[in-house]
Amino acid sequence: MKTLVFATNNAHKLEEVRHIVQGKVHIVSLADIGCHEEIPEEQPTLEGNALQKARFIHSRYHVDCFADDTGLEVQALHGAPGVRSARYAGPGHDSVANMRKLLEEMRGQTDRRARFRTVIALIIDGEEKLFEGIVNGSIIEEERGTGGFGYDPLFIPEGYDRTFAELGDDIKNRVSHRAIATGSLADYLRTLYPTKP
Numbered sequence: 001m002k003t004l005v006f007a008t009n010n011a012h013k014l015e016e017v018r019h020i021v022q023g024k025v026h027i028v029s030l031a032d033i034g035c036h037e038e039i040p041e042e043q044p045t046l047e048g049n050a051l052q053k054a055r056f057i058h059s060r061y062h063v064d065c066f067a068d069d070t071g072l073e074v075q076a077l078h079g080a081p082g083v084r085s086a087r088y089a090g091p092g093h094d095s096v097a098n099m100r101k102l103l104e105e106m107r108g109q110t111d112r113r114a115r116f117r118t119v120i121a122l123i124i125d126g127e128e129k130l131f132e133g134i135v136n137g138s139i140i141e142e143e144r145g146t147g148g149f150g151y152d153p154l155f156i157p158e159g160y161d162r163t164f165a166e167l168g169d170d171i172k173n174r175v176s177h178r179a180i181a182t183g184s185l186a187d188y189l190r191t192l193y194p195t196k197p
Contacts, residue, residue, distance in 0.1 A: 065123055071084075131181045
């Protein structure tokens, strides 16, 4: 089974991706390779941030790795918070403050359409590849559910009447933006490293 380093310090993302690729790819954390430094995310796009993080780890540790960046893109806010989703309310990763700010910005808006978008940058055997996952949905007017993380309590994906925070990990890990992007990554790895009969 192929081993890849996931260039993230987010324990929720690490757990989610390991669950999604269970039995297909062996995911190693930054702690497993002795990396405890903050990884830069200074680019204006999700693609740029994902590539910057993957290149940072690859150049320092010389390992095959991947990194992701995810944004919530709200139609009425012209795509915001987008690449600034994790720090929407200011420095740090305060999900409660981010959701509070989003609800304030959305007050009085009748167009509640939004989408989650994940971009994964893979560096393997010296080659770079990008994978994308998108889930369309809408922003509700108050938080619902206790599962998930980030904006999950405010986002209802298309085809459901519950938020990501209410759907539970099993459903979310099948239909989410990260699941779609990670599934494309796993499919690509299977073409490179087919399972022997």
